[in-house]
Amino acid sequence: MEDTYTIMRIFAGSWGLMFLLIAFLAVIVFTLRPGSRKVHRDTANIPFRHDDKPAADDTAAPAQLKEARQ
Template structure:
């Protein structure tokens, strides 16, 4: 059997099933119960010091890995 035909058949069947399953798993992971607080904290990072500049110690602390 030709390599292209074999890979095309695999991509049309099993890989499509795998990618669809992976997509559904990612959607379920993102919208799982209890994840809202985690994403809300991440979304608020740009506004953490919106009312006043960050102190120098906090800036250095966040910059270090």
């Protein structure tokens, strides 16, 4: 009977590699699927959603700073 390490190594070398390859290809296909451009652009613009004006000076007192949305 083979030890556990050898069995796991054989499994990872065959089926594990196959699973990781299929998972990688699935992520690529999901990312590049037709119609996903709008979703990706919306997600990429999340940090700029409420950015109405430039950031305030660092010299201003904390009580004087307001959010860009207000």
